[in-house]
Amino acid sequence: MKQEDTIDFHIKRTWQSIAKMYNEEASKYDATMATGYVLLNIDKEEGTPSTSLGPKMGMEATSLSRILKNMEERGLIERRKNPIDGRSVLVHLTDLGLEKRADAKQAVVRFNEAIFSAVPEQKLEIFFEVISKVNELITNRKIYLKEV
Template sequence: MFKHGIKVFIPMRAQKNRKKLCAHSNIVYIGRMNASDTIDFQLRWGWSKLARLYSSMAEHNGISLSVGYALLSIEKDGTPSTKLGPRMGMESTSLSRTLKGMETEGFIERRADAEDKRRVRVFLTDKGLVARGQIKELVIELNARLHELLGEEAAAQLLEGLSKLNELLEAPEQLIPTNWAPLNDNTLASS
């Protein structure tokens, strides 16, 4: 563990160079590789900033980022609550807390599934539909601005690349190097 709380795993062939690992501001150097040159770093860094922007804009309308995602993820004919977590990338405890707050605020209502009474579907209320419209407009406007600032060609390439990445991540085991050797905290501490 480094001072910034970043755990680093090194392929076996690079373990002899692990003493070269160091932390400098928000960037971790691995041998000669700069973390900011990696796809995952750029995704995390960019998403962190974009999420803060979305969050501040949504909160201006009295809606949290997680509530905004939920509003956009709930289908008009209702969505099974079990499908919302994976769709939103949320753990069930966080989702449960978010849905409870949304229900209290009057954005959603939960009803038994018409076909299977054991299942619960989440529906948007009229207030939820209005809030969804506001959030959807925000997303559309922000994405239009990104396209404008990036340029259509760069935006299209970015979307294509991210789409390919998401396809690869459907089977993440294919990304793991064959010589993978995770280091534990004790190994890093002895460096």
């Protein structure tokens, strides 16, 4: 089987293209795709527990920790004790973080609008079905089952 005939080749190549595109756009705002992704996953009003951000975004704790530290140093976020559970920390967006979040959201909206206008709705429905099935098979560990 040639590499170009595999599903993972096309998913990876497409994701790398998307990441490059978002990083190029984010660089115009002195940011990265990862920073934008974090900004979009923090609740604007209530903040978000730092411990739930990693799993929510599929990101390792060490990578997320580094990104959050950088974002805090840049004044995009602030960490506050959780008023309900003082043992945990909530990540809140600052005013600057809210501005940068709006920029990140606009980039995502523009990308999606471009795809939705270029690809017929029926094909997008099939795409979403297929990609959901791929994710389901992986999540439920149905790919590499050991036979007993």
